[in-house]
Amino acid sequence: MSWAGDPVWLADVLRAEGLRVIEHAGWRERGHGDFRDIRGVLCHHTGGGGPHDWRIVRDGRPDLAGPLAQLVLEKDGTYRVIAAGVCWHAGAGSWPGWPTDDANFHTIGIEAVSCGRAPFDWTPRQLEAYQRGAAAILRRIGRDADDCVAHREYSSEGKIDPAGLDMTEFRWAVQGFIEGGAPMSAAEVDRIQEFITAFCGPIGSDIKDIREQLCGHEQRDAGQYAGWPQLDGLTLVEAIADIRTRLDKLEQGGAR
Ligand SMILES: [Zn+2]
Incomplete structure (x- = not known):
């Protein structure tokens, strides 16, 4: 043809x-x-x-x-x-x-x-x-x-x-x-969007949970992650690094 x-x-x-x-x-x-x-x-x-x-x-x-x-x-x-x-x-x-x-x-x-x-x-x-x-x-x-x-x-x-x-x-x-064939129809695009939402929704709430564990729900809800008041405003990572530095100093002092 x-x-x-x-x-x-x-x-x-x-x-x-x-x-x-x-x-x-x-x-x-x-x-x-x-x-x-x-x-x-x-x-x-x-x-x-x-x-x-x-x-x-x-x-x-x-x-x-x-x-x-x-x-x-x-x-x-x-x-x-x-x-x-x-x-x-x-x-x-x-x-x-x-x-x-x-x-x-x-x-x-x-x-x-x-x-x-x-x-x-x-x-x-x-x-x-x-x-x-x-x-x-x-x-x-x-x-x-x-x-x-x-x-x-x-x-x-x-x-x-x-x-x-x-x-x-x-x-x-x-x-x-x-x-x-031809590009996707609007209905096909909608179906794919629904699929993505269905999978990414749970991931989104997981991330919220992780943030709450790290910074507390008050900061999470405020959308600010500056650090913990109990740790003088340090984040968890900063606080652990601070503890390690102090431990190193103690060990060095004990070896002297
Ligand atoms: Zn040519």
């Missing part, structure tokens, strides 16, 4: 995954013609790493007209939806199940903002959004993580992107997100 036609659902599908989305004006009409069937996601890095990388993806370069990918993924995990039509991102190459040298008409390109060299500047938020976003798209088109491919894996033109990402691990995570 494959999706046929332009992915006008991109923004909705990413948002439903719990991701932040910026829709660029006119994205539904932007592109170099219409998709055939969509068979996967092709992963790239921008090679820049700054906050304006998306402009090149939308507008293109002197040698290549934009748009250059449907999506840009910012370092903070925000997706910019640039185009719903075909974009020039794949170039020549091949991948099992994809038509050779024709991936632009069959894959959605994600350009992730990164400098593309060591020391790598990927952020945890960005990587999770990368995997979640790819998973959301693949789930939508009825494909699995085998169709989440690095440009360097597909390309016969020596591409290296996205540099610094292990695609075996990446696909493993993507598959997990595909199978994990």
